[in-house]
Structures are given as C-alpha cells and as structure tokens.
Amino acid sequence: MSPPPHALVIPYPAQGHVIPLLELAHTLVDRGFTVTFANTEFNHRRVIAAMADTAKHGGAAAAQLDRIRLVSMPDGMEPGEDRNNLVRLTVLMAEHMAPRVEDFILQSHRHGDAEPIMCMVADYNVGTWALDVARRTKIKSAAIWPASAAVLASLLSIDELIHRNIIDANDGSALTQGTFRLSPEMPEMHTAHLAWNCIGNHEGQEALFRYLIGGVRAVEGCDFILCNSFHGAEEGTFARFPKVLPVGPFLTGERDGKAVGHFWRPEHDACLSWLDKQPARSVVYVAFGSSTMFDTRQFKELAMGLELCGRPFLWVVRPDIVHGDVHEYPDGFFSSEDGGKGGGVVAGGRGMVVSWSPQQAVLAHKAVGCFVTHCGWNSTMEGVRNGVPFMAWPYFADQFVNQVYICDVWKVGLKAEADESGVITKEHIAGRVEELMSDKDMRERVEGMKKLAHESVKEGGTSHDNFDLFVQAMNA
Structure with a gap:
C-alpha cells in the first residue's frame, strides 16, 4: 500500500x-x-x-x-x-x-x-x-x-x-x-x-x-x-x-471546538456562556482583527457608541492592546470588580470585553445580530457564511475593497463614516447599529449569501x- x-x-x-x-x-x-x-x-x-x-x-x-x-x-x-x-x-x-x-x-x-x-x-x-x-x-x-x-x-x-x-x-x-x-x-x-x-x-x-x-x-x-x-x-x-x-x-x-491557527488563545467558554444568556439576534459583535489600532479618541468613541446603542455587545480587544495599556476606556465603562483593566463584563452586565474570541463559533451563535468589523477577508467570509449583517469599518490593505463588496455589491452591510475631523462618532455608531438590526431586506440578502456560501x-x-x-x- x-x-x-x-x-x-x-x-x-x-x-x-x-x-x-x-x-x-x-x-x-x-x-x-x-x-x-x-x-x-x-x-x-x-x-x-x-x-x-x-x-x-x-x-x-x-x-x-x-x-x-x-x-x-x-x-x-x-x-x-x-x-x-x-x-x-x-x-x-x-x-x-x-x-x-x-x-x-x-x-x-x-x-x-x-x-x-x-x-x-x-x-x-x-x-x-x-x-x-x-x-x-x-x-x-x-x-x-x-x-x-x-x-x-x-x-x-x-x-x-x-x-x-x-x-x-x-x-x-x-x-x-x-x-x-x-x-x-x-x-x-x-x-x-x-x-x-x-x-x-x-x-x-x-x-x-x-x-x-x-x-x-x-x-x-x-x-x-x-x-x-x-x-x-x-x-x-x-x-x-x-x-x-x-x-x-x-x-x-476552529476544528472540533478547538482553536486552529490562532496567535492568542480564544476565550471560548466565556464568550459562548455569555452569549447563551442573550436574546436571539440582539448582540452587537465587535472585532477588528489582529492588526487594527485606534488612537485614544477613536477607541473611547467606539466604547461610548456601544454604550449608547443600548444593546448587549461582545467586544474583542486584543491581548497586545489590553496588556500594553495602549488604549483607555471611558470612566465608569467597567464595573468596579473589573477595576477598569480592560476585560470582563461591562457595568450592568449588558456588554462583555474579551481579549480574543472563537470568532467562527461567535458568529454562528443565534444571539449575534450584527458584526462591527475591519472587513478582513476571513471576517467577511465568516460573517457571510453565518448570515450576519455588517457595519464595515476598514483599516488598510484589501479591507477597502471588501467594504465595497459588503456595502455596494452584496448590500449586506453599512459603512462606518467619519465626520469632518476624521472620527467615527458614538452617535454614528449607535445609529448604524440600529439600522442594521432593523433592516429586514438586508437580513434577507445576507441570508441569501449564506445559502450560496454553504451550497x-x-x-x-x-x-x-x-x-x-x-x-x-x-x-x-
């Protein structure tokens, strides 16, 4: 043989x-x-x-x-x-x-x-x-x-x-x-x-x-x-x-529930246990991949936007950001037991911040209602494969072309648009999330893309x- x-x-x-x-x-x-x-x-x-x-x-x-x-x-x-x-x-x-x-x-x-x-x-x-x-x-x-x-x-x-x-x-x-x-x-x-x-x-x-x-x-x-x-x-x-x-x-x-090729260990149990407690299609999932870096102002604006939207959210803030204190959260963003260190459940239990997630399992979870993303291709395909609409926020390289696909060709997401000072404001973030969550036509289109991907x-x-x-x- x-x-x-x-x-x-x-x-x-x-x-x-x-x-x-x-x-x-x-x-x-x-x-x-x-x-x-x-x-x-x-x-x-x-x-x-x-x-x-x-x-x-x-x-x-x-x-x-x-x-x-x-x-x-x-x-x-x-x-x-x-x-x-x-x-x-x-x-x-x-x-x-x-x-x-x-x-x-x-x-x-x-x-x-x-x-x-x-x-x-x-x-x-x-x-x-x-x-x-x-x-x-x-x-x-x-x-x-x-x-x-x-x-x-x-x-x-x-x-x-x-x-x-x-x-x-x-x-x-x-x-x-x-x-x-x-x-x-x-x-x-x-x-x-x-x-x-x-x-x-x-x-x-x-x-x-x-x-x-x-x-x-x-x-x-x-x-x-x-x-x-x-x-x-x-x-x-x-x-x-x-x-x-x-x-x-x-x-x-992910293969058989285990990480495949990740540079950091995903917080698998914490993410999925928290998602299990949330209503169907209610959660805003926020993840910007392995390279995206925001300045302090934009980072805080994103945090405040997630608070402002009033919906449960799961936010991935990479270990190199968390442990290096690269960014600062707004005052009171975390409950007192978290000590504001950039991890755990956000005050009131409405949101959760993790250092790395099992993204495929998260996007496949019934609780996730939309995906705020840097438009990396893996993330784009994972979102499409799981029928999740996007808030498209590209950073560099191929991500701008991917945004065109998401928003203009497939029409399964909305662009995150900066104001005249170059900042994507908390009001804009919250408004886009509401549009995504309530747009039935977009939901139908992304479900159609999901079907094509699986076939x-x-x-x-x-x-x-x-x-x-x-x-x-x-x-x-």
Whole structure:
C-alpha cells in the first residue's frame, strides 16, 4: 500500500493568513494527505501556545496534530524586532526561509523518507520565493490567495494598470486619484486602495510593489491558483480570471471546538456562556482583527457608541492592546470588580470585553445580530457564511475593497463614516447599529449569501468540485 501524499503548506506570517492556510491543511488531511505546515519561528510559538492540548505536551518544534506536522523556520528578523513592519518581514523571509525550505524538501527525498514531500501549497504572498523553490526541487505547486479574488485580480493586472496609465510603472503609485474597474462586472476600486498603496511609507510601498510583481511572475508557472472565496460572491471576477479557482469559504479558526491557527488563545467558554444568556439576534459583535489600532479618541468613541446603542455587545480587544495599556476606556465603562483593566463584563452586565474570541463559533451563535468589523477577508467570509449583517469599518490593505463588496455589491452591510475631523462618532455608531438590526431586506440578502456560501462547499458545489480537482492533480 503506497503512503499518503505529503504536502508542504507555507503561510504568510500574519494571523489572517495562518488561520485559513491551516484550515486548508486540515482539509487536505481530510482528503488523505499528510501535511507539513511551516510557520515562522515567531508565529509557530504563538500558534502552539494558543492550542491548549498541544501546549500541554511542551509545544515541541515538530509538534504533531492529526497528521499535520507543525514546523518552524527563521524569518530573518531579530528577537524583539517589529514584525508589523510587513515590508521588511516579507523581504527578509525570502532571504532566510527559502534556503531552509529547499533543504527541508530535499532532505525528505534524500534519506528515504517514507512520505517525501511531493507538492507545495504556498500563500501567494510568499510565492515569489516559495514557488521558485518548488520548481527547483521538481515538486508540484499551488498558490493560495486567502483574500478576495478581486484584490488578487488587481495584482495579476499590474501590467494592464500600467498600460492604462492608472499606476506608475516604477513604484505602483497612483497616476490619477479616482476609481476604476477591471471589467464592468467587477467591483469598483480606488487607486489609493490598491494593496501596495495603503501599507507603510512610500519607500516601503515601492519595495512591496516590486515584490508583488515578482509574485505575479512566480504564480504563472504553478499548477493551480486557489482562492478562499466562492463563485456566487465574486462571479464577475472569476469570469474575468478563469485560472483562479474558488475553493472557499473555509470554515476558519476552529476544528472540533478547538482553536486552529490562532496567535492568542480564544476565550471560548466565556464568550459562548455569555452569549447563551442573550436574546436571539440582539448582540452587537465587535472585532477588528489582529492588526487594527485606534488612537485614544477613536477607541473611547467606539466604547461610548456601544454604550449608547443600548444593546448587549461582545467586544474583542486584543491581548497586545489590553496588556500594553495602549488604549483607555471611558470612566465608569467597567464595573468596579473589573477595576477598569480592560476585560470582563461591562457595568450592568449588558456588554462583555474579551481579549480574543472563537470568532467562527461567535458568529454562528443565534444571539449575534450584527458584526462591527475591519472587513478582513476571513471576517467577511465568516460573517457571510453565518448570515450576519455588517457595519464595515476598514483599516488598510484589501479591507477597502471588501467594504465595497459588503456595502455596494452584496448590500449586506453599512459603512462606518467619519465626520469632518476624521472620527467615527458614538452617535454614528449607535445609529448604524440600529439600522442594521432593523433592516429586514438586508437580513434577507445576507441570508441569501449564506445559502450560496454553504451550497458552494457541499458536494457538487463549485468550491467543493474545484478542491477535488486540485487534490486529484496534486496526488497524481
């Protein structure tokens, strides 16, 4: 009997990438594969610590998890260096991880490994070097794009954008300030919101643009380009770019009630026990992902807006914010027993603040009535998959395009709009929540999207069939 096929999965080192790629790894295991999942050393430690069952066994560097072997490799950054500097992190990974990954693959073949690595699934954002390694080691390869197909389409269309005089050929900067479409059926995009134009400073944006051009060239030679989306969500984009195969939406972040790929341990029992006590569709769920940071004024305005709306709310304020005292809550926001430290039940028991949540389980809970979100793609797909309307509050990168989908294309959410001083006020927050909670037509539209999402991943659905096609090719 031949051994199961062995795949190497490499995520980009960000929370919104590690979670869906680890879910992809689990899905490959469901289809008979053995998987090696290669995180950076820094994120490997965080993932292991967040997985309680694995952590009990010491969190070894080569942890085993249901035929998924979790391994770590250096990212090239120094201890304590800011890994939110995505441009520097991206460049250093190419220099330091690529030779380690290549040697890792070759070693699996040299030493008579019973299950040598036969294929690679690389996050598109590490594809510039990872897919080159796959070619040199002569294994099959696929690129996985864990965000919207529309944003991927903008990367694949860089040459076209240059030809149309929309962006500069040297640094990708916008030549005109305004909107454009890649096809009439695709969402409108703004030149300032192209992925490389809304991260870091100009120097970093230019370096990122150059790196992304390399990524476009790299994926041209891989066997598959997969996307964590579904046909009904982005029909016009998939028609324009038929080589991009939708295989989502992934059920991200949780397997059998356990955290999958989280950097922090979710407060699972606390969140769900509190939600169980709330009326159906009454709770405002507020979560801004792993990177969003507000200034003190906006943070307080959000807190006061949640108080003003008069509805129960579950608010996720990340551990790095809570423990670092980055933000301050309004006076009296917490009951006296909480000591105002940024955790627990808000005064009166109407709200709850947690440092990290099991988001998939929360959005699936019957008590949740709307989702205040940064519009990260994982959050967007999780909200759609669970039929929850959105208050869309993008922060950077692809999130602005996702807001266009939510509010203008699918019409399943409302935009959070700032006043003339750049602040989204407490009155606006409370007003938007009331609109979302009372809009029956929007509820019907998001339920329709939910149905399309579920149909896509069932047997016979487009995403299910595409994933089967991919699996068969990798296993051939």
